[in-house]
Amino acid sequence: xxxxxxxxxxxxxxxxxxxxxxxxxxxxxxxxxxxxxxxxxxxxxxxxxxxxxxxxxxxxxxxxxxxxxxxxxxxxxxxxxxxxxxxxxxxxxxxxxxxxxxxxxxxxxxxxxxxxxxxxxxxxxxxxxxxxxxxxxxxxxxxxxxxxxxxxxxxxxxxxxxxxxxxxxxxxxxxxxxxxxxxxxxxxxxxxxxxxxxxxxxxxxxxxxxxxxxxxxxxxxxxxxxxxxx
Amino acid sequence: xxxxxxxxxxxxxxxxxxxxxxxxxxxxxxxxxxxxxxxxxxxxxxxxxxxxxxxxxxxxxxxxxxxxxxxxxxxxxxxxxxxxxxxxxxxxxxxxxxxxxxxxxxxxxxxxxxxxxxxxxxxxxxxxxxxxxxxxxxxxxxxxxx
Numbered sequence: 254x255x256x257x258x259x260x261x262x263x264x265x266x267x268x269x270x271x272x273x274x275x276x277x278x279x280x281x282x283x284x285x286x287x288x289x290x291x292x293x294x295x296x297x298x299x300x301x302x303x304x305x306x307x308x309x310x311x312x313x314x315x316x317x318x319x320x321x322x323x324x325x326x327x328x329x330x331x332x333x334x335x336x337x338x339x340x341x342x343x344x345x346x347x348x349x350x351x352x353x354x355x356x357x358x359x360x361x362x363x364x365x366x367x368x369x370x371x372x373x374x375x376x377x378x379x380x381x382x383x384x385x386x387x388x389x390x391x392x393x394x395x396x397x398x399x400x401x402x403x404x405x406x407x408x409x410x411x412x413x414x415x416x417x418x419x420x421x422x423x424x425x426x427x428x429x430x431x432x433x434x435x436x437x438x439x440x441x442x443x444x445x446x447x448x449x450x451x452x453x454x455x456x457x458x459x460x461x462x463x464x465x466x467x468x469x470x471x472x473x474x475x476x477x478x479x480x481x482x483x
Numbered sequence: 484x485x486x487x488x489x490x491x492x493x494x495x496x497x498x499x500x501x502x503x504x505x506x507x508x509x510x511x512x513x514x515x516x517x518x519x520x521x522x523x524x525x526x527x528x529x530x531x532x533x534x535x536x537x538x539x540x541x542x543x544x545x546x547x548x549x550x551x552x553x554x555x556x557x558x559x560x561x562x563x564x565x566x567x568x569x570x571x572x573x574x575x576x577x578x579x580x581x582x583x584x585x586x587x588x589x590x591x592x593x594x595x596x597x598x599x600x601x602x603x604x605x606x607x608x609x610x611x612x613x614x615x616x617x618x619x620x621x622x623x624x625x626x627x628x629x
Contacts, residue, residue, distance in 0.1 A: 283561045290564060294571030301575040309585055315532070327522075334518055342511035345502065345554045352501045457556070464555045471546045479525035481535035 270452035282454055289458045293465050300469050303423070307416050307476065310409075315483035317409035322480045324389060324401055325417075326380060330478035333376050334470060340369035341467040344460045351449065351456035356442055359449075359456060363439050366463065370432045377425055384414070391415040417477055424473060427466045434459055500559035510553045517546045 268278050275281035311318045343365045350358030387401040388394050391414055396407035405413070438459050441449045449455050521542050529535050552558050557568055 283564065286560060286564050287567055290567050290571065294567070294574075297571050297575050298578070301578055305579060305581060308579070309582060312582075331518070331522060335515065338511060338514045338518065341514075341550060341554050342507060345507045345510075346504070348556075349501055349504070349507065461555055464550055467554075468547055468550055471550065472540075472543050475521055475525065475539045475543055479522065479539065481525065481528075481532050481539065483532045 268451075269447065270454075285454045285458060286461075289461050293461065296465060300420075300423070303416070303420050304472065304476075307420065310412055310416065311476075311480075314406075314409040314412065317405040318413045319480050319483055320403045320405035321410035321413040322477065323403040324384070324387065325478050326383070327478050329376050329380050330474050333373050334474045336369045336373050336376075337467045337470050340366045340373075341464050343369065344463045348453065348457050348460045351453040354450060354453075356445070356450070359442050360439060363435055363442070367432060367435055367439075370428055370435070373428055374425065374432075377421070381418075384418075389414050390418060420473060421477065424466065424469050427469070431459075431463050431466055434462065500556070502553070502556070502559075506553065510549055514546055514549060517542060517549075521546075 271278055271281060275284065343362045347359045347362035347366065350362060384390060388397045389401060389410075391411050395411045395414070396402055399407075402410050438449065438456060441455070521539065524535075524538050524542060527535075529538055551568065557565060560568075
């Protein structure tokens with residue numbers, strides 16, 4: 254590949270990470286970034302459809318959604334939002350260190366990100382455990398403990414919790430996938446793989462994915478946990 | 484080979500834009516401040532529920548813009564990447580136009596789609612399942628489905 258790249262004769266240098274179909278590193282990086290954003294846009298549409306469903310049903314059953322949402326723990330939601338925002342910062346720092354080719358900077362920042370992601374999932378586990386204990390999961394047994402419905406109509410409260418588990422569950426799945434991908438990236442850095450040490454883009458793309466996960470939560474938190482009273 | 488638009492855009496971007504630590508740190512602190520504002524706003528009444536919701540979503544949107552612009556590096560991305568990002572969220576905005584269908588169903592009364600029936604918020608399907616009887620035809624606007 255390097256030999257083919259050097260045949261181009263554009264005077265852009267001979268970067269090891271440059272693939273033969275690109276003119277220079279700028280063009281190659283831009284292609285990666287646009288490609289990653291294409292994927293993220295499909296994710297935006299994916300979550301967007303769920304936000305659309307949420308908007309429709311919340312506008313129809315405002316009071317029931319409000320009453321049902323009182324079962325959520327705002328403190329836990331706040332902690333998780335802080336944790337995710339902080340992890341977005343550490344990921345951005347890891348990209349910075351990758352650009353500066355500082356291996357231990359990247360690894361330490363990604364390790365902190367993993368701790369944050371783990372903390373997020375632990376908090377989510379306790380939240381889910383409480384809801385399951387109160388029979389607030391959609392299904393035949395829903396609402397068998399009416400005191401936890403806070404006066405909401407069971408059918409519409411079930412709709413709310415269906416959306417709550419669906420949307421936060423899907424978001425949690427993205428966090429888990431992010432942890433796996435970040436773990437893989439850390440292994441590459443640990444082994445000094447040229448894939449990551451010679452080119453900062455893999456770290457950047459994983460970072461973009463993680464920021465997207467943060468982005469979804471930025472909207473989920475006020476919509477699920479902080480509803481104004483109708 | 485002539486320079487492509489992709490590469491000419493990238494002359495202003497590329498891999499040399501290392502964001503400074505104060506910028507990243509400042510952005511994180513600003514986002515955390517906005518998170519506290521989000522919580523504070525949820526405890527206030529700005530007039531009515533619609534305004535309260537709009538305020539909450541405006542704050543969330545500001546937070547999202549700062550994440551996208553700084554953390555996701557769109558501020559230094561190429562014009563192509565910027566257009567792509569804006570188009571993606573633009574299409575999401577258009578998708579919410581689907582809600583217009585639900586908002587206008589009351590103008591075209593169709594059996595099973597009534598919006599003024601208790602426990603039936605305009606669903607295309609009857610709430611009893613399996614249906615106890617076929618939906619009755621309502622008025623002259625009845626349109627058979629299926």
